[in-house]
Structure formats: structure tokens, C-alpha cells
Amino acid sequence: MALYSEKVMEHFTNPQNVGKIENADGVGEVGNARCGDIMKIYLKVNDEGIIEDVKFNTFGCASAIASSSMATCLIKGKHINDAVELSNKAVVEALDGLPAVKIHCSVLAEEAIKDAVKDYYERSGIAYDPVTLKMK
């Protein structure tokens, strides 16, 4: 009944993976300040395509910060091809739900990761499927 689930409040008050990665392999940024949310994701990817580290910076409401935190937790240690499969729905579920008016925060998280992955591909010259965003 409360505005946010306990899980959301946990990830909001104690966000995981906050910060930046100097010399990141990929950086993604989505949203705009006029709409009230900007998410920036930093990725460190090893040679096998595993996300060794991920960090975020977010300007936004509690659910934007919680979505960033949860999304980074869900992809950390995963292969890039798995990370791009992360849907906003999975983020919402992992957070035990978000209010209807806040669902777009989880969408931003999904998009920020995809944006960072694309940046990684482009910086590293890796070929990828433009639809699935998976490595070829």
C-alpha cells in the first residue's frame, strides 16, 4: 500500500553500484533533465564479454535511483549478451513492483544499459546485431 515497495526503498536508500568508472569500456546516458530523469551507466567488460564492473549516476526520483541500482545488480557479472536481454519488466519485478506512473524509470534503466553496451561495441569495434544488440 505504501508508495514504494520495501525493495525499492532499500535500493533507493542504499543504492548498489553508485559511482563512475574511470576509463570505462562503455558509457550510456539516457533521459533528460526536463523530464526529471537522467541515467548514466558505466561498464567494465573483460575479454570474454563478461561485465566485470558496472556503475551508475542518476538524477531522478527514488524509483529512478532504485531502478538504476537494481538494473546494475542484475547485469553485474553477466555476459554482455545476457545483459542486453534485461527488460524493464525484469527490473520492475525484481523491485517488487513500481507505481504505474513510475514504470518509465525502469524503461530508462533498460535503455541506459543498452546505450552503454552499444557504446562498448562501438569503442571496441565489435560487430553486433542492431536488433537484438547481441555480439555477432
Add this chain to the structure above:
Amino acid sequence: MALYSEKVMEHFTNPQNVGKIENADGVGEVGNARCGDIMKIYLKVNDEGIIEDVKFNTFGCASAIASSSMATCLIKGKHINDAVELSNKAVVEALDGLPAVKIHCSVLAEEAIKDAVKDYYERSGIAYDPVTLKMK
């Protein structure tokens, strides 16, 4: 602030001059049951034209009963020519006021007395001024 003044409640719960006069010298009746009030006034008048006794019967609300009671008090012992001068305003004042929607009750009391006086004139064959209702 209460619906009725104390005076009204006094004359309602303890009405004066309730009843009938057998062989009255004049009887007046005004109002109708559809409107919710009927007042009937009985007069006993002596040879000098003094109202020796007056009684009423009333069907109606508290202010109708109180107006009847007060009006009969005000004319008892008075000369007929003074009784017909009783205005509804005098009744309202003597009752320390009536709610606006109940003013008509005091009008009925005035009319009932006038009706009874006319009846007295007619029964006794006394000439009277049709405008002032005073004896000629």
C-alpha cells in the same frame, strides 16, 4: 438561537385559556386543516362589552398554540373595542418573537379574535364599523 423563544415554549407547554365556552356570545374559527392550522375562539362578553372570558381550541404547531394562548391572554378582561385592535405584531412581540416561517400563526390569532367578535355582533344584533370592527 433555539427554534422558539422561552415565552413561546411557556405558552405552548402551558397554554392559557384552553377549552370551550358553552353558550358563548361569539365564536370565531379561521385556518384550515390542509394548511396545518385551525384556531377556534370562544368569547363571553358582558353588557358593558367587556370580554369576561375567552377560550380557544387549536389544531396546529407549537407557535399556533402559543399564539392562541397569548392572544387570549391579551384580550381577556378588555373591552371588545380594544380586543379588535390587537394586531398580530403585538402577539409576536408578547411572545418575544416567532421564526419567520411561523409569523402566519400570529396572523391567525388576530383573525380568529376578529372573527369571534363579528360573530358576537351578529348574534347580539350590535351595529359595528365594518372597517375597524368597533361597536358603533
Add this chain to the structure above:
Amino acid sequence: MTIYADNAATTRLSETALNAMLDLMKDNYGNPSSLHHKGQRAKELVEEAREDIANCIGAKPNEIYFTSGGSEADNQAILSAAYYGAERGKKHIISSKFEHHAVLHTLDKLKKEGFEVTLVDVYKNGIVKPEDIASAIREDTALVTIMTANNEVGTIQPIEEIGKICKEKGVIFHTDSVQAVGHIPVDVNTFNCDMLSISSHKFNGPKGVGVLYCRKGTVLTPLINGGAQERNKRAGTEYTYGIVGMAAALKEAVKEMDESIKYVSALRDRIIDGVGDIERSFVNGDREHSLPGTVNMCFEGIEGESLLLLLDGDGICASSGSACTSGSLDPSHVLLSMGVPVEIAHGSLRLSLNSYNTEEEIDIILSSIHRIVPYLRSISPVWEKIQKGEVVE
């Protein structure tokens, strides 16, 4: 000593409701729209209350809209359906002759705006005939609104049948359940109603709060515009304690309903039987299809207000006609619609009981009536005429 027998006008606040309210009045004063914990706690309590009330009438929580009372609920329901209909070329509304003024005066307003209103008969027994509704429904009927139980005479209407007819014909059906909820079983699904009005202070809940039930899919228009409260259908900072107190009172009333129906009906029957020996008096309405606690009587030859005030002198709180029309000089539109002659309608008395009343109180009421009625008749010129067999007019 006070004997309160005017529960159709308003009721005593129950201990349960008072206690539920006090917590919020003292500490939990947050605004449910505020994001901080005090606001969110208030919101939780409001949402729990919504769920409780929904459960009491077979509704879903998101079909419950809190209002300031029964009148507002009636106004909003009727105007919503009327304007929705008007946009579709439907400007005909069906109601009954003896609805509450919150309904009838809203219909008067709509008439001035070009709506056509059919008021079906309520007959001598104060009960609408479903077949009258069926035959009054037209192509352009936007709404049928019939009260669940009448506030002056207590008669219960055949709401289920009327609801079924409306459903079959695809007409929106609203019922003013202000006198019924908390007193007799009310279920929006067996009723087949699209909208239903509730007022908290009629079942020992707090004053100043009510509910408009509106079935999912039925279009509701705000009467009060502003903030986003009540899912944008009713603006204004929530009267949180009222809402919570209302839910507490209703839950309690519903839980104890079977028992209280039995108990209160017995008290009412004791009154009806007790006045049986008073000549030229009668009970208005229908003893079979009636609220447990409401009894309306006429005593020929006397006027209701006098009776009422003399009863009050004995400490007995009763009513003549409905409370709202007091101050008005016309006799009750309810009794007139049931064919009671005007001069007799003036002599009506409504006693409305609930489970706070006792047998001893009833006996005191009866003995007062037996003293006051003969007294008022003894000074009544109307009674004199009746005794003489004259025509009273």
C-alpha cells in the same frame, strides 16, 4: 433523561468509530497526498478503509469514492449519468415521487437544463412497482434512480428487480442507499446497480463523510474539481478520520446486522402494537418490506410539530417527516405521494430506532404518546369535527 428515537435523521457515533478516529485526530494527521511517512501512513489507512467498505457492499476498492456525505454522492451520481446521457442524446431520467430531496432537487435542476423526468408512483404502501419502471424506460432514458429504502416511512424498494430491468435495457441505475446501508443487506451485485450512495452518519459513523459507489466502466464526472484525490473524481484533502471512522462503523454494523435486525424490528413492532388502541391512527408504509427501525404513524386531528415538541418535553427525540424539511410548512412530500390526505399528513410522527434503544425506552415512548395524543386532540377543533362526523377540510 433522553430517549433518542431519531436515528433516521442521524445517529450516535459508535465507540468503535470514535476510537478509530481518535488515533488519526491525535497523531496521524498527515495528508494522504504527501510522500513522507506521515502522509503515506494516512494514505494506507484511507485505502484500508476503502477496502473494508468495498467488502461490506460487494464492491471492489477502486469502485469506492469518498464524498462529504449522501447528498454529495446523490448529486454526483445523478449529474454524471445525466450529462453522460445528454452527450449521447439521452435526456430522460426516471425516479420516484418520494426520493430524498438530494435526488429530487438535483432532478429539478436538470429539468431546468432541458432534461425530462418521469417520477413513478409509490402507491399507498410506499413501494415502487418494477413494471412501472420497465414501462417508463425509453430509448432516450439516461438514468433510473430509485432509493433502496425510504427515509420517512422506511419502506424497502424492489431494487434487485429494478436493477435487473435496467441492466437488461442497458440503462444506468443508481440507488440512494443512505437509509439502507448498515441496516439491511446491501450488495451492489445482487442489486445490479451501477452507482449507489452511502452516508456514514446514518449507521453510527461520523458526520461529514459518505461514499459514492461507481461500478467500473460507468463514467463518473467530478462534482468538485481540483487535486488528484479519489483518482481525479473528487478533489479536496481527504477527511481521513471521517473515512476511517466510517469504515469502522460500517464493518461493525455489518457484522452485527443479523442480530440487530431481529432486535430492532422487535422494538419497532412493540411500538406498532402499542399504538394499536389509539383510534383514528395508522401506520404509514408496509410492515413487511420495511427497515427494521423506522415507523411512521399518523394521528388524525393533531399536528405533528406539537406532538414532537411535547414528546421532546418528555425527553423523547423523534421527528415529523424528514429532518431536512423541518422549518418548511408543507407536509411531507413522502406521505402525500403515498396518498395520505394533506390534513392527516400534518399529523405524522416518525420514530426511528436502532440497537442503542431498549424495551424500557419504547414503553416510555408509548406512555407519552398515550398521554399527549389525547391531550392535543382535546384542544383540537379538527378532532372535534371528526368526532361529530363533519368533513374536515
Add this chain to the structure above:
Amino acid sequence: MTIYADNAATTRLSETALNAMLDLMKDNYGNPSSLHHKGQRAKELVEEAREDIANCIGAKPNEIYFTSGGSEADNQAILSAAYYGAERGKKHIISSKFEHHAVLHTLDKLKKEGFEVTLVDVYKNGIVKPEDIASAIREDTALVTIMTANNEVGTIQPIEEIGKICKEKGVIFHTDSVQAVGHIPVDVNTFNCDMLSISSHKFNGPKGVGVLYCRKGTVLTPLINGGAQERNKRAGTEYTYGIVGMAAALKEAVKEMDESIKYVSALRDRIIDGVGDIERSFVNGDREHSLPGTVNMCFEGIEGESLLLLLDGDGICASSGSACTSGSLDPSHVLLSMGVPVEIAHGSLRLSLNSYNTEEEIDIILSSIHRIVPYLRSISPVWEKIQKGEVVE
């Protein structure tokens, strides 16, 4: 520990108001429309409350109409004047850009019905210019409605001047005084207003009750039709305890006003001065012409809800924009109307104090702000851009 600094959203019920209510909630439960002693006693109390409230704002008792709150009062005032005007060919209304939604959404409804609405500017300082009103008034202006004090930024409007202009030009003038009454002097005669809205829960009175003041001679139309309550202008059984509690709270607030204005302004100034060292932050509105307790700040680079919820984690109840729009994603229409850029408007914080607050509480609030703002900036990509001198969009 809770520090309540959201008094513009709603306030704690005062002891005085609670005690005034309890008597009625426990024993004095009559319906003021009932003729018996319980009803008449309730009526007396309601009429005393009406007189008390009238005295507090320089009105006459028969100019006071009880409503369910500020929103209902605003709706009824505006619709009354609008429809009265429309009957005389006047379908133009003047208001300001940053009124409460109870006003703006009612005007939206009227626009759909063919009214024309002019919203005057509120400028960077959040204060309407009387000359703008004067030049906006036309032959067909039915109503001017300008709030006495804004609920988000606390700025006080030049109501006396606006009232004088309206009086001279013969235009009905309504002011939403919901945030002002009980906090700063309000007098309907110095205001020269024809109608004025009040909400009880904004000055430590109960929730669910308000007042519409309507000057004798100004035509008022019911929003809620039904019973004859409130001289036929507002139907529904009276929320007697709310009415009595409201009067008790207002009397107390007015009695203590001089003192509390001094006390509360000092607390507010302590906040304003205390955040002065935070770079790229500023106070919205006008420090001179402002409610004693309301302060609205923007912190660039952070978003208000996060700030709010972290403050809440420290037990501090505050608000970002107005409570009613929470749940909405758009930044406050008030700040936007004052020319605050959208991206900065997202980072607003409203603290609203009253005499229940203490200096110690202010210091705790300040230390929380000094911890949370830098933290949120440290994780904000917007703040990073600002630091680098990049354009934020």
C-alpha cells in the same frame, strides 16, 4: 522522531479543536435540522461557530457557508459567479497562472463550456500586479479570482488593491484564502472581496470542513442540491464537530496570530539563512511578501522526490511542490509560471512551518539538507554537467 514541516499540506489538529469536537462526538450527536432538544443544541453550536468564524474575518454570520473544504468552496464560488455572469452575457474570467488546481481545473471546466479565461502573469517573484488585473478587466468579465497567498511559494498577493479595482469596475471578486486564513490577517472588508474560500485543516482545525464566505447581495448557487441546510445553498447533514472544531481552531489562531507570525517567520528565516551557503541553490518567491511559515527552495542538479524521501528517512516531513500534484510527473505549475526552468523546477523543496515547530527542529532540518544535497549531487549526472559548465537540457 518526526519533524513535521509540511503544514501547507495539512496541519496537526490543535488540542483546543480536538476538545471542542469531542463533546459533540461523544454526546451532542444531534442533527441540526431536528426540532428536538438534541437537534436544536447541535444547531446552536453550529450557529455559534458561524458567528465566531464570521468575527475572525470581519464578516456577518449569514455570509458564512460551511462546505467540505477549500476545494468545494473554490468550486462553488467560481461556478456561481460564472453562471451568474453567463446569464448576463458575461463569459470572461480573470485569474492567475499559479492558482491552486481547485481554481484552475474549475476554470478548465468552464473553458469547455465556452467561457474565456485570462490568466495574469505572476512574474519571477510570484506576485500578481494589480495593474495587470485592471487592464484585463473587460465589459464581459464575470469574475476575478486571485489567491490570497500561494500554497507552494507562500507569496502574498496585493488583494486589497485588486479588490478595490474589482469593486470600482463592478466585477465580482473571489479570493482563495486557504493558505492565508489563520496565518496572516484576513478581513473581507479591507480585502474588498465578494467571496473568499477557507479550509479548516490548514490552521490546525479538523479535516473535511471549510467555509465559503459570500457577501450579502452576491448571488450564490448550490453545488450540492438537496436539504435546506446552509440557507438552501449547501445541502447535506452538517458535519457538526468539524464546524465546531474549525471555529475553535480559527479563534485560537487569530488570537495568537501576532505572536505566531513573529515566531514562525524567525524559524523560516533561520532556514533561508541556513541554506545560504549551498551553491547553486535559491529561494523561490519573495521574502518580503510571504506567509510566515512557507519557504520554497531549488537545488540545482538534484530531483525533489529523492531529496524529500531522504529527508523523510531522517524523520523530516516536507514536500516538493504541492501535495496534490504528487504522483504527477510534471514539475510544479507554480514554479514554471514564475519562470523557473523545468530542469531546475524538478529540484524544488517546500518546507512549511507553524508554531508547533522549534529552533532545534530547524537545525536538524538544516543539517540533513547539508548532508543530502551534496550526496544526491555526487551521484547526479546533471550536477556533473553543471560543474563542467555544460548546458543541461
